[in-house]
Amino acid sequence: MGNWNWDNIRLYVITGENYHPGRAMLDVIEQALQGGADIVQLRDKTADKDELLRKARSLKELTRHFGVPLIVNDYPDIAKLADADGVHLGQEDGGFAEARELLGPDKIVGVSTHSIGQALAAQEAGADYIGVGPVYPTGTKPGRQAVTTAYVREAAAGVRIPFFAIGGITPANAAEVLAAGAARLCAVSAIVGSDNPRRVCEAFKAQLTAAGEHGGAAVRRIQLNGAERTVAAATVEELVLQLGQQGKRLLVELDGAIVDRSVWPEAPIREGASVELIHFVGGG
DSSP states (O other), X not given: OTTOOGGGOOEEEEOOGGGSTTXXXXXXXXXXXXXXXXXEEEOOSSSOHHHHHHHHHHHHHHHHHHTOOEEEESOHHHHHHTTOSEEEEOTXXXXXXXXXXXXXXXXXXXXXXXXXXXXXXXXXXXOSEEEEOOSSOXXXXXXXOOOHHHHHHHHHHHOOSOEEEESSOOTTTHHHHHHTTOSOXXXXXXXXXXXXXXXXXXXXXXXHHHHHHXXXXXXXXXXXXXXXXXXXXXXXXXXXXXXXXXXXXXXXXXXXXXXOGGGTTTOBOOTTOEEEEEEOOSOO
């Protein structure tokens, strides 16, 4: 599994060019890396192997610059030719032993799982990490029934190797997944399909950091602009960052009182808090 420190690998981004027509894959992934993506997977179900190898080599140059691992979906041979850091296999792909033999002990081999039985089998086989999902319905896996956060809880209780919760996860529902015991998240459309992948990654990383620092205690339900939301934020500043609203002209009202921007880092967000975010547009 190489020399990667899995404690520092928490946000997994997967390519999905169908989610950003008109924008180059490398540009989108570079923005994600600038926002804090810790690991990248090349996933392309339609490209031929020559095209896939070209993309893998280009992505490897980019991820090497940022010091994060590159994983190739489905094809250990492409991973080896591109000097990628590993391969990811689905339940239908099989070939785990062959992938390990081809890539060697120092490369990463990850496996998708949809049940605790599959998770434990992958762990026993020697997988370096697993995907746990899809937690919610997702266009990336059409027709696949969501496993819900119930499976996340099972994995958190019974799996020893790193796992990434995946499937329909966005900054809006990530807190629920973290509250179920996930310490790592994976996203496709929420990041690469966004107009601002960097900002979305920053929002995910803020939630991961807050949940890690507080042992999950920062996950709480609040009223946000009149709607109930689950968030992983201990302060107003963390909430604004997690919502991807940093850098915008905002007025924040917390439990009926205006919160000055200078005290956002200290203003606490408590269970049941009522928060209103008001945007200023234009002016003068």
